[in-house]
Amino acid sequence: MDRGKGKVFTSKPPNCQLQKVYELIQNGKWNVDKIKAVFSEEDCKRIISIPLSICNGKDKLVWPYSTTRVSTVKTGYMVAKKIQKEKMERIQQEASSCRNEQNTKVWKSLWSLNMKQKLKHVVWKCLHRIIPVNKVLKSRIGKEDDKCMCCREGKEIIEHMFFFCRHAEMIWKTAPIKWDEIHEFGNKFWLWWNSILEAKDRVEGKDHIILTVNILWQIWKSRNQIHFNRKRKCLGSIVNGAMQEWFECQSVQRGKVDEE
Ligand SMILES: [Zn+2]
Incomplete structure (x- = not known):
């Protein structure tokens, strides 16, 4: 403004x-x-x-x-719209400036989140665009088909698999957390991650980010079940899986605080 x-x-x-x-x-x-x-x-x-x-x-x-x-x-x-555009430009600017620096706040924030290493790694791989979705496998090892096996419609790039695939969309609709601007970031996982990191300073913001990563993890797991075992889990159990791991992580943290 x-x-x-x-x-x-x-x-x-x-x-x-x-x-x-x-x-x-x-x-x-x-x-x-x-x-x-x-x-x-x-x-x-x-x-x-x-x-x-x-x-x-x-x-x-x-x-x-x-x-x-x-x-x-x-x-x-x-x-x-103007406020939204300015916000996007700011995030984009911040993201591109910190992308060039080592130990940027993005990496620091990621590693400082109280969650399991496997969850941090999934985000780390997405930020480096090396999580092995079909599009990545096609360009790295020449896999023939880069189509998404979950919907059999789109090419399986990271953002399609996590956000825009019908399979992922249904999971987000069932999930107890919503990030309004997913579509605004298009195929830019890095920008999306930067924008949700902004939530970390608000009340329970870190918990919401951790829950979000748990959902990403469950989407990735269920995608693998479909790809490798042709098994589709029901949406409820996918979201419950994310919620359960999140609760466990929170009670471990609370336990640590109580001990101190
Ligand atoms: Zn799909």
Whole structure:
């Protein structure tokens, strides 16, 4: 969003009693001392530069993203798309800059997650694009057929197998966790992983990431069952498998904390 477009960036100081804009106006002028006491220098400058009405109009809510100052579904949609685009660009930029560095935060975050090594390895292989899906086997060892055996429709690349295959889609629909932007990242597992890592600082974010990796692991296992044994497990048991391993991992962690 354009910085300063109708939005104040200073966080509200504790015990700040300000509620309405008119509290910052005195005798038809901005109360500069009061504004300086509350807002950052940048916000302060922007507030003071706003011309005040000479006819003492009442405060009203305006929507700064349309010329009529009235919010509409269309402008709301455009703003949401813009925010989404900026987020994607930021993640893309961060991902490409840290891809070039050793010991990047992506690797550090992956290895620091409290989960089994096999789970970390599956993500590690995906990030290096070496998990042996058919497309990878075709380009590495010349396997003839790179078609997905789960749906027999798409080419089996990593993202197809984990996200876009009908088989994977059904598993995600049954799973208790959703990541809204899977489709936005297309065939870029690396970007998707970067975006879900953003969740690690929120409450229970790490647990959600670990559950997600458990689901990836179960999708991979069930894919292998279909490929090698022609066996299809029911969706419920695939998701339950992920949940169970996740619960076990959590109780081990809790046990460790209790011992300390
Ligand atoms: Zn498929």
